[in-house]
Amino acid sequence: MLVTQQEQLRADVTALVDRLGPGRSSLVPILQKVKTQYHGIDTDAMQIVADLLDIHPVEVYSVATFYAFLNPTAQGEFVLRLCRTISCELAGKEAIARQLETELGIAFGVTSEDGRFTLEWANCMGMCDQGPALLVNDRVYTRVTPETVREIAAECRAAYSGIASERKEGYLV
């Protein structure tokens, strides 16, 4: 089973390297994909990426640990990041934080035991006029209220993987 997973990982990373090229510039995009797909970047993954890009694994570790969104620690399927910066603080992020903890049953910085949810703080995410803002994987929720926290959690629970919902809360046509 473990070997199979590792083989799958190697195949996935190889496909990425083929597509993006073996240059150093591919490192961050590769790690982004690995993180999205596997919800973490373990030492096996770092070694495989290092082998295929022909760099030392510590280089991979150093980059993965630098960026907030590449955090190599295993995280949940849904990473909920609540903005803690000033405008969202003024808009009442503290009540949302408490409600998120209650609704999901986990504290900030913790991943739920079923591997479904991770709750984190984020720094300013550029939604300052519509705070409090919450990022669920790639999806942005704005003007979050304690009431909508329940809806957001329910949407995540109902969804399969990766996509929080089909509800367009974003800003695109």
Place this chain on the structure above:
Amino acid sequence: MSIQTQGNTLTFASIDGDAGLKAALAMTRPDIIDTVSDSGMKGRGGAGFPTALKWNFAGSEKGDVKFIICNADEGEPGTFKDRVILSEFPDLVFAGMTIAARAVGATMGIVYLRGEYTYLRSHLNAVIKRRRAAGLLGDDVGGVKGFDFDIIVGLGAGAYVCGEETALIESLEGFRGEPRNRPPFPVVAGFRYAPTVVNNVETLASAACIFAKGIDWFKSFGTDRSSGFKLFSVSGDCAKPGVYEFPFGITVAELLKEVGGEAAKAVQIGGASGTCVPQAQFARRMAFEDIPTGGSVIVFGPQRDMLAVAENFLDFFVDESCGQCTPCRVGNARMLAAAEQLKRGTCSAEHLADMRELSATMQVASKCGLGQTSSNAFMSILEHFGDEIIGRPVQAESARS
């Protein structure tokens, strides 16, 4: 769904960037740079470096490999105008990048999009694809023989410091986002050590406007030393937060009236790295000659605790310092500790004096703009709101955590 800007109508909406691109492509390369130079435009990201100078430096470098990077790593707290520009007016930005490429002789453009804006990527890629099909990107752009230029979108991964241009380049190259030593500046040795222009999203969009509407039109807005109009990201305690456009030189009071924030006791201008302006100074102007700004305006109502504001900013910087240089890594942590001591009522005046000295040290000794500016907000809040911050009642141990 369209963007809710809640602000006023933006000039960008009425401008055909591709008309600007067409006009630029009819010019010689030195004429393009002269046009930007005559417009007096300064970078819209906040530092206010003259755009034409940057283009000229990169243009004068020898070599066929040059890059145009659009800095869409909009991470400054309270700033979100680039999000609106990229969502609603991406063609203006791409037209601006193409004009810059023509001016300096670049063949490749990269939009460095912050990780938090990942949801914009497919939208931008669709616009790029459409422009390629229309002959506005790719080989012989706009029918100009031998002018090949294309644009790709690169994603950031959640690091404020990558808004600094050399850190941004490191990140694009696949390294930790740690700022480089300068010189050499990116215009000489940037991405892959080739000459590289890094411009803010709004700068590039504004450049396209200048070519579409002319220098005189552009200079009819703003002040002598800060020409043109500027987008402001307004948030905090006001009735109508959103993205607003005003000419440079508008006073803080005038802006507050427009956004319904007249009751403010203070306004943070320029984001966490900017400066806190108290009510007594609301007659000051937002322009490079008075209060320079990238356009972030955070309004604080009369009930706000300014020490909590300072603490929030310092928390941010402690988290976002890349840790490469000591003044920034250690300095910010010391500043935050001092703010916490003030909150508990246990900070001596002697210690505060030390913090002021430390702030001055950070300003001169930090490697990049992050550490050079991160103590500004705390220091200006101390200066203007010392009365409500210094000498608070000592909190019991149980309340300290």
